[in-house]
Every structure is written in C-alpha cells, then in structure tokens.
Amino acid sequence: MAEEWQQLNKQVTDLLKTAREQVLTKMQAPLTVNEKTNRKDLVTNVDKSNEQFLIKQIHQIDPTARVLGEEGFGDALQDLKGRVWIVDPIDGTMNFVKQRDNFAIMIGIYQDGVGQLGYIYDVMQDVLYHGGPALGGVYADERRLEAPANIALADGLIGASGPLVVHDVSHMQAIVHASAGMRVYGSAGIELINIMLGKTLGYISYLKPWDIAAGKVLLEALGCQVTTIDGQPLDMLSSNLVLVATEKAQRDILQIEEDDVSL
Ligand code: 2AM
Ligand code: CA
Ligand code: CA
Ligand code: CA
Secondary structure, eight states: OHHHHHHHHHHHHHHHHHHHHHHHHHTTSOOOEEESSSTTSEEEHHHHHHHHHHHHHHHHHSTTOEEEETTSOSOOOSOOOSEEEEEEEEEOHHHHHHTSOSOEEEEEEEETTEEEEEEEEETTTTEEEEEEGGGTEEEETTEEOOOOOOOOGGGSEEEEOHHHHHTTOTTHHHHHHHSSEEEOOSOHHHHHHHHHTTSOSEEEEEEOHHHHHHHHHHHHHTTOEEEETTSOOOOTTSOEEEEEEOHHHHHHHHHOOTTOOOO
C-alpha cells in the first residue's frame, strides 16, 4: 500500500511540474479574464485550461477516481466515497491577473473522506509543498518540514481574507487585536504555505472545498488544527468559515467572544 502511494505521489509530482510549465507558457500571451459572481471573482483562460488538463491526466492516472474541480470540468459529487481528487487549477486568480505572482496550483487526494495526499505548488517560487499520511510527512520539494512551533495567538501573525476583515465577518477585529498582527496575501494556498513555514500562526477565511482540500491534509500532518471558526469539523462538500491554526492559537481564538473588541 505504501509503495502504491509512493508511485502515485511520483505521478502527481510529474503532472504538476508539467502543469506549471504550461501555465508559465500561457502567461506569456494576453490572458482572457471573465467575471464569475462579481468583479472581484475572476476566472481566466488559464484557470480553465489547467483544470481541463489536470482532470484529463488524473483520469489516466486513476481511472476509477472522481474529481471535484473549481471551474466545473470534474464530477458533481454528493459524497466522498472511494478516491476523490479535489483540484484548484489556479488559487489566487486575482493575484495571477494583477501580480503575475503569489498563486498556486492545488490538489488534495481523499480516500473515503480521509485526506491522504496534499499538493500546493507555489508556481513563481517553483516550490512544491506536498505530503500527508500516505507519505508519512510533509515536504517542500525534497526537504522534509518540521511541525511549525506551537505558538499562542499573542505571539504570532494571523492571516485572513480581505473581505472577512473589511466586513468584519464573525469577530475578526477581536481576533486580530489579540494577535501580534494581521497579514493578507490573497491566496489560500500561499497563506497555508506561510503557516507550514511558521511565518504566520493561522489563517481565517470563507473557503470552498478546493481552497482547503490540499492544505487540510498538509497542515494536519504538521500538527495544526483545521476546523470551522467554531472549532467544528469541515464539511468538505460545502463552503466553510475556516480556521487553520497552531493548536495553542486555535484554543486562544475559540475563547474570544464576539464582543471582545477592545482596541
Ligand atoms: P481562487 O483564486 O481560487 O478563487 C482570495 O482571498 C482567496 O480566497 C483565494 O485563495 C481565492 O481562491 C479564495 N476565494 C474563495 N472564494 C472566493 C470568491 N468568491 N472570490 C474571490 N476569491 C475567493
Ligand atoms: Ca476562483
Ligand atoms: Ca482557490
Ligand atoms: Ca481557483
């Protein structure tokens, strides 16, 4: 079984390297950018073509698996039975369009609902963060990562999505106030890499399954907590207000009340 996972990991790694090359090539031509639900929710020709490419290759690698993809080229899932691949072809599309930087390609592989392998590929840095229970660890390319220090909320930086903070969804102000400071990177994948590397101690955002599928596998394998903002398990078929944090910071955040905003 372990050998099968190793072989699968090799295939996914090769697939993602090819996908990255294609994305870099396509970035040299003008992008076609369309709005989805609103002018801040974008999709480009590269999001679409990369998802189509990934899903086609995944079906070759793993013919009986089902695939959930953000841009809708995969399967409509009602459950997570069997093997399910969850794909975000470009995470941080706004950064991709405006910065040509700070975006990721992400894949999570689940077996009967349990995350086994996660991949977050920082395209411009060319570092592939990958691992999970099936590999017995988490790696940045070949380098094995240590679990980030289990620091308390007061001692570290917290990542958050821009809209959450602007609209003060939940009790963001109180949480940010209790931390050492807030950072907003505009890509769930990049935010989750920062937690893996100990640069931030957590991330709070309203996320869809493809935004968190890979990161959940990786962060849990590194001893972090991945739950809803209320500390409940995520529903991986739906949207969640997600809290990812070190164990201590999660405990601190769960204790903060809605009316704890004393600035
Ligand atoms: P995306 O670029 O793959 O859509 C931006 O703050 C982060 O939140 C990105 O990781 C982005 O992923 C994700 N996100 C989730 N829902 C979003 C939405 N409706 N609009 C913009 N970004 C969204
Ligand atoms: Ca999107
Ligand atoms: Ca995303
Ligand atoms: Ca995306």
